[in-house]
Structure formats: C-alpha cells, structure tokens
Amino acid sequence: MSTVTTDRADAAVSAPANARERAAEPATRPPTRTGGLRRHWRAAVLGAVVLVWLLTWAALRGSQTLELGGAERTDVHTWLNGLRDSFDAARGTSAVFEYLIQPITNGLNGAVAFLQHLLSQPSAVRPVPEIGWLGVVALLAWATFAAAGVRSMLLVAACVLLFGFFGYWQQSIDTLIVTFVAVAICAVVGLPLGVLTARNRRAASVVTPVLDLMQTLPSFAYLAPLALVFGIGPAAAIVTTIIYSLPPLVRITEHGIRAVSPVTLEAVESMGGTAWQTLLKVQLPMARRTIVVGINQCTMAALSMATIATLINGPGLGGPVLQALQSLDVGSAFVSGLAIVLMAIMLDRTTTAASERSGIEARVQRGTAPTGMRGRRGRKIAVVVGAGVAAVAVYLSRTYLAFAQFPASPDLGAPLAKAVSGATDWTVGTFSGFTNWLREAVTAALVNPLESLLAQSPWWAMALVLLALAFTLGGWRPAAVTVACEAVILGTGLWNESMKTLATTLVATLLVVVAAVAVGVWMGRSRLVDSAIRPVLDAFQTIPPFVYLVPALALFGPTRFTAIVAALAYGVPIATKLVADGIRGVSPVTVEAAESMGTTGWQMVSRVQLPMARAAVVLAANQGLLYVLAMVVVGGLVGGGGLGYLVVSGFSQGQLFGKGLAAGIAITALGVMLDRIAQHAAARYGRV
Known part of the structure; x- marks a missing residue:
C-alpha cells in the first residue's frame, strides 16, 4: 500500500512540470469531455442498472421471489435427506467408509477420548481423570515456561485456574484438547505444505486457489457437509477446525521461507550447499519466528472454530454458550463466553511470546544477540527443575482426590452470572x-x-x-x-x-x-x-x-x-x-x-x-x-x-x-x- 501511495505522491509533486511539458506538445489528445466519459462510464452504467432495478422492483414487487416457508422443502432438500440416509447406511458397507473415512473418524475420536480420560473426564478404571487438575495446571505451566517464559507461565496458570473457578473445568480442558489436536495436525500437514509452496511455483499455483476457497467460506458452511461424512462428534469437529485453521499456517510459512534474503541463499549455494541443507540449516532457522507467528494464527483460528463446532456435537465451551443463548440466559452465556475469551488471550499471548523468544534464540545462534541474552544455562536448569515440580504435581493428582477433582469452592461462576x-x-x-x-x-x-x-x-x-x-x-x-x-x-x-x-x-x-x-x-x-x-x-x-x-x-x-x-x-x-x-x-x-x-x-x-x-x-x-x-x-x-x-x-x-x-x-x-x-x-x- 505504501508503495502505491508513494508513487502517487511523486506523481503529484511532478505534476506542474509535466503540465508545462504537455502544454508545449501538439494538441493530439481526445477532447476532455470524451475522456471524462471514458473515465466515468462505470458510474453511468451502475446508475442505469440501479434505476432499471428500482423500476422493475416497483412494478413487480413480491412476484417470482421463490420464497419458501420455514417447514417447506424442495425436491433437492428431500434428496439431501435421502443422501444423509445413504451415507448412514454406507458406513457399514462402503469400502471408502470402511478403509478411509471410518479409520480417520475412529482415530480422531479415539485420540480425543484418550486425552479426555487423561486430563478432563473420568477414565474407565478411575472415577477421576488419570491426571487431576493439579497435574494439568502444573504441566501446562511448565510447558508454557519452557516455550514462552515466566510471564506467560503465570498467565496460563491463572487462566486455567479461573476455568475451574468459573465452573467450566471439564469443558475448558475439552476445548483445549480439540484445539491442540487440530493445531498439531495442521502443523504436520501445513508446515511441509508451506515449505513446498514457497520452493515450488507449480505447487503454489495448485495450492493457493484451494487455500483461497478455504478462507473465503464462512465457518457455518463447513458444518453440515462434514457432519454428513464423519458424523457428529469430535472427529467432525476436529476436521472442521483443521479446514478452517490450516490456511493461515500454510500462507505464513510460505511467506517466511520466501522472505529469506536471496543474498544469503546465493552464499549458501556458492559454498556447495544442497537444497536440503539450505532448507534445514538456513531457511527454516531464519524463518522460525515467522513460522511461530503462523502457528499463533492457526491456534486462534482453531479455537474460534472449535467453539462453533459444538453445533455438530463437538466437545468444549461452545456447548454452554449455545445452551445459554438458546435459553436467553445472558449471565451464564457471559461466564462461559468469558472463559473462551480468557482462553483466547492465554493462547494468543503465549504463542506470541514463544515467537519473540524464538527470534531471540535465532539471534543467539547467529551471535547477533546482546551479551546478556547469551547465557541460557540458568534457564535450562529452571526448565529441568520445573519438570520435576510438574512430575510431583502429577503424582499428587493421581494419588489424592483433592488434587484430582477440581474443588467446588471458591465458586466464582454462579455469583458472576447472577451479577x-x-x-x-x-x-x-x-x-x-x-x-x-x-x-x-x-x-x-x-x-x-x-x-x-x-x-x-x-x-x-x-x-x-x-x-x-x-x-x-x-x-x-x-x-x-x-x-x-x-x-x-x-x-x-x-x-x-x-x-x-x-x-x-x-x-x-x-x-x-x-x-x-x-x-x-x-x-x-x-x-x-x-x-x-x-x-x-x-x-x-x-x-x-x-x-x-x-x-x-x-x-x-x-x-x-x-x-x-x-x-x-x-x-x-x-x-x-x-x-x-x-x-x-x-x-x-x-x-x-x-x-x-x-x-x-x-x-x-x-x-x-x-x-x-x-x-x-x-x-x-x-x-x-x-x-x-x-x-x-x-x-x-x-x-x-x-x-x-x-x-x-x-x-x-x-x-x-x-x-x-x-x-x-x-x-x-x-x-x-x-x-x-x-x-x-x-x-x-x-x-x-
């Protein structure tokens, strides 16, 4: 944008000189009136279209509008109902469902169920999750400290505790599970795809229109077709979330790889570096911060879609919000919505801090960071000690019920909803x-x-x-x-x-x-x-x-x-x-x-x-x-x-x-x- 405006500014500054030059030239240009008509023909056409439209509306208002009543259905709608029944019947007979769709569905549902029994819901052999609330808080805090630092660790610990105090511990952890599973799959698929599109123009010409379509479609458009294929439940919610959150990761990764200085790439090539060495030792390290930004955008998009996916029985905080909206319970909707906002802030600040830290570490590796940033031994020791503290917390949460089941008090959710x-x-x-x-x-x-x-x-x-x-x-x-x-x-x-x-x-x-x-x-x-x-x-x-x-x-x-x-x-x-x-x-x-x-x-x-x-x-x-x-x-x-x-x-x-x-x-x-x-x-x- 700035390039365009700068060009126009230069043109404006040089306008008087250009005008003098044109004055000395023969008058070979078309008349001003004709030029004006050529410049404004679109406005004239638009005005004519609107005028004809208004006249048609006034004359034929309310006729041939194809209005359909709320319970009325067309043959297409009936056919789509039959298509749903055919999909349901084909789940046990079709080879495509048996060897492709069903394994994906079972795998995603199984992964979510495993993580739920591990972190948020009673398992098959225990009345509480395998890792109780104390262990979950400690693990999330330790992982955040390792990736993003002390401030992000404190923010994550505070937000996760508030989820429980609001009365939405299980739903909040379920939302994190769906989000993390979707982001992990996006990273496995999106990072290589972003690298491929950055290094291969033909691949980019194929992938880019698909990404454009994925980003253009409103989130609601994904729900029904995917529910038709994968059924309602966590699998459909995760696939929907992946489709919605994959494009920003691919695009930002592609941008990061392409933004690496051509001078640097030429220097590596002149030293005999192969394409694989150039990617692993130059492009990926130098694009690391940008890639983490892509993961940030992917995570935020995944959280956004994971809440909407409650319409297809996706687990998480979207359920309480939807129930409260349907019952016009503004207080409950506010509390559950506040939990979603806190989760969004937590994930956004954490991934942003991780991006900044990755940039610092890249500078340390290149030797361009300030001297005070080069001593990392103390932080490594703190990470190891934190891992030990988290292990103790996990043990306590598996041994004592008070540390396994989130306490009922203090209850902040009910008073806040009432207020x-x-x-x-x-x-x-x-x-x-x-x-x-x-x-x-x-x-x-x-x-x-x-x-x-x-x-x-x-x-x-x-x-x-x-x-x-x-x-x-x-x-x-x-x-x-x-x-x-x-x-x-x-x-x-x-x-x-x-x-x-x-x-x-x-x-x-x-x-x-x-x-x-x-x-x-x-x-x-x-x-x-x-x-x-x-x-x-x-x-x-x-x-x-x-x-x-x-x-x-x-x-x-x-x-x-x-x-x-x-x-x-x-x-x-x-x-x-x-x-x-x-x-x-x-x-x-x-x-x-x-x-x-x-x-x-x-x-x-x-x-x-x-x-x-x-x-x-x-x-x-x-x-x-x-x-x-x-x-x-x-x-x-x-x-x-x-x-x-x-x-x-x-x-x-x-x-x-x-x-x-x-x-x-x-x-x-x-x-x-x-x-x-x-x-x-x-x-x-x-x-x-």
Whole structure:
C-alpha cells in the first residue's frame, strides 16, 4: 500500500512540470469531455442498472421471489435427506467408509477420548481423570515456561485456574484438547505444505486457489457437509477446525521461507550447499519466528472454530454458550463466553511470546544477540527443575482426590452470572428506550428497505442485477463466477433466504466501513490515538466470533439487528487497522505540500489522504465484507434469520437436515460470489 501511495505522491509533486511539458506538445489528445466519459462510464452504467432495478422492483414487487416457508422443502432438500440416509447406511458397507473415512473418524475420536480420560473426564478404571487438575495446571505451566517464559507461565496458570473457578473445568480442558489436536495436525500437514509452496511455483499455483476457497467460506458452511461424512462428534469437529485453521499456517510459512534474503541463499549455494541443507540449516532457522507467528494464527483460528463446532456435537465451551443463548440466559452465556475469551488471550499471548523468544534464540545462534541474552544455562536448569515440580504435581493428582477433582469452592461462576444478569436487566431497563430506538431506526431505515429490494424483486431481475454489478465492478471473471454461484443458489431452492442474508450482510458492511473510515482516519492522523485504540482492536480480534453474540443478545434481544451488531464488532477491528495504515502510508511530502497551501484538516482528509489511501479503504471494505458475512450467518443463532437460521434448524430437526445442508451450500456460493466481486473491485479501484 505504501508503495502505491508513494508513487502517487511523486506523481503529484511532478505534476506542474509535466503540465508545462504537455502544454508545449501538439494538441493530439481526445477532447476532455470524451475522456471524462471514458473515465466515468462505470458510474453511468451502475446508475442505469440501479434505476432499471428500482423500476422493475416497483412494478413487480413480491412476484417470482421463490420464497419458501420455514417447514417447506424442495425436491433437492428431500434428496439431501435421502443422501444423509445413504451415507448412514454406507458406513457399514462402503469400502471408502470402511478403509478411509471410518479409520480417520475412529482415530480422531479415539485420540480425543484418550486425552479426555487423561486430563478432563473420568477414565474407565478411575472415577477421576488419570491426571487431576493439579497435574494439568502444573504441566501446562511448565510447558508454557519452557516455550514462552515466566510471564506467560503465570498467565496460563491463572487462566486455567479461573476455568475451574468459573465452573467450566471439564469443558475448558475439552476445548483445549480439540484445539491442540487440530493445531498439531495442521502443523504436520501445513508446515511441509508451506515449505513446498514457497520452493515450488507449480505447487503454489495448485495450492493457493484451494487455500483461497478455504478462507473465503464462512465457518457455518463447513458444518453440515462434514457432519454428513464423519458424523457428529469430535472427529467432525476436529476436521472442521483443521479446514478452517490450516490456511493461515500454510500462507505464513510460505511467506517466511520466501522472505529469506536471496543474498544469503546465493552464499549458501556458492559454498556447495544442497537444497536440503539450505532448507534445514538456513531457511527454516531464519524463518522460525515467522513460522511461530503462523502457528499463533492457526491456534486462534482453531479455537474460534472449535467453539462453533459444538453445533455438530463437538466437545468444549461452545456447548454452554449455545445452551445459554438458546435459553436467553445472558449471565451464564457471559461466564462461559468469558472463559473462551480468557482462553483466547492465554493462547494468543503465549504463542506470541514463544515467537519473540524464538527470534531471540535465532539471534543467539547467529551471535547477533546482546551479551546478556547469551547465557541460557540458568534457564535450562529452571526448565529441568520445573519438570520435576510438574512430575510431583502429577503424582499428587493421581494419588489424592483433592488434587484430582477440581474443588467446588471458591465458586466464582454462579455469583458472576447472577451479577451479570442483574446488570443486564438494569441496563436493558434503563436504556431500553435508546436500544429499541436504535434497533428500530436501523431496521426501518436500512435493513427493511434493502431486504425488500433484494428479496422482493423477481429472482431473475435480481440475478441480472448481480451479474451486471459483478461485470461493471470487477470485469468478466467475477461475472462468470457470479453466474455459477447464482446457479448454485437457485439449485438449493433458497434464493429468497440468500437475498435476505445478503441484505443483512450489506447493511452490516456499510456500517463497518463507515466506522472503520471514521476511526481509522483518526488513528492514521494521530500516533497518540493509534497507540490508545490499536490495543483495543487487537483484543477484539482475539475474541472468537461466538462470544460477540452474548452482549449483542443482551442489549437488543433475538433480532436481525443483533446479528448486525455482532458482525459490526467482529468486522470493525481489521477494517479500521487497514484504513489507519493506509492513511499513515500517504507520502509526508504530499501532506506537507498540502499544508503549505493552507489546507484545512477536513480538506486534508477528504481531498488528499483518503483519495491517496483509496487502495487501503477498498481493501478494508473487502475484508470487512468477508468478516461480516461469516458473522451474519452465525447470527442465525440469535434471531438473525436467513441462511444461518436454516443451518441451525437442520442440526436440531432431522427432517430439515437437507434444507440445512442446502443452506450451507448457498452460504458457500454467496461467500465465493461476494469475495470474487470484492477482490476484483479492490484490485481495480485500488489502483485508479
């Protein structure tokens, strides 16, 4: 982004000289009016499309909308129900299931069950786990100290103890088990794959589109198909988590390997180093810190998906959150959600500290670290002593019941849940006038009109409008993808629900962009403001999306607006940081030149910084759109309606499984379509 803006700044500085040169040339350019028409033809086409769309909607409103009732099913939904039954029947007869799917399922279920009996649940021969709570705390603290240092060790010990004091010891350890198993498999698969794509362009050309698709799909889209193949339970939850969390690890590993200096690689080659030696002794050590960052991102994505996977009977903290949301028990939802937040903070800070430590150790090995960092003998002794302390704690937890079963007191969860419920009731009672007004105002002014326009237009008119927008904004490639995705959505029989989901997504994206531009410009223009707000945005990005539903539900109840609020909180951090970085990347030369001409603050923002940071703003809108779509469909759990609600209904009602699976397919098509349009539009308008 900074390169683009610097180029534009240089062009702006040299503009007077270029203008003088052009004045001396013959007037061979086309007329200014024609040039203006060529530059603005897309805006004219978009205006014409919108005008025709509005006229069609006004004339044919409510006709041919393909609306489907809640319990109604199409032939496709019935066929998908039959497909589920066929999969169930094939589990004992099909060779594919017998020799491929079932071994994977049994292996994953067995691994999770083994770890649960070892750490969190009674085993077959003991009324308590093989390693009690004291041993678990000691082992986790020791492993954290060895990898990340004393501060992270204290943080992990405190958070793990709080899980028990909140009353969610077993569920918390189960969540850690699912997360760690998924991350371990991701590391085994993702690290070699990242190295391969970094060193082999052909492999990268094959793997990259697959990773793009995996990152584009909203998390809900994974659930039903994988439950169909692996059944509900830990195996399906782990596979879902792997698919969701593998792409960041592969991409960041690839980036780390490619970022190694070519000069260093040439020096190794000149010394006769083989490709294998170059990888093991140069590229991997020098990319170690970046790879640990990839593991950090993979871990956070895995935790996020592990909580959502409770919908397919995945073990862990997602279950209590889901039950509390369904019963509108805000207090219990807050406590279990707080446990998830603490776990996210714990994992994020630990892996970040491990990344920083790995960077220091790499400098020590190269001899570039300060002298005080080179003496590591004392730390090694501390690690050995810690291992001994952890072994003693494990022995005590296997011998004494008090150290095996987490104590019932102090109970922090019940009083906290009661206090939160009381505070929520007071807040809602006190500010209900404002919250109701805000909900009704946004719904009436934005959601209802746009939903009526999208969902009440004839399906063929809406399809043509989307196709025209895709071609005008992005070109023929996103238009071709749009045609394919529209065909898929029509095939699922859920066109009307897809348009409702699209309406909610667009409203939430608009609010995200407005908030991101307002706050991002403020941050980009002030280092002090940036230093105050950026840590808050980082913290919001750490929170799994499931948790955002809790405060939104508490304030606004189960409505579509609740899903929009949750999506706003989920999408604003990444979009805001992109805008702030874009504003800060504007050339200081251009800013100084504008200031010397007496430009006011508003003129500086509106006429200099925002136009020159256009690429960052468009990218922020693109990323905000994808984040919003992922959260809007999750909002089906709290009254968001649309496709997300159908996915949830498919899991809770057997006769609607096919409809829920179709909704997942429609979500996938909608996500791919929006991503392709947004990416091509970002590439086009970011460089205009």
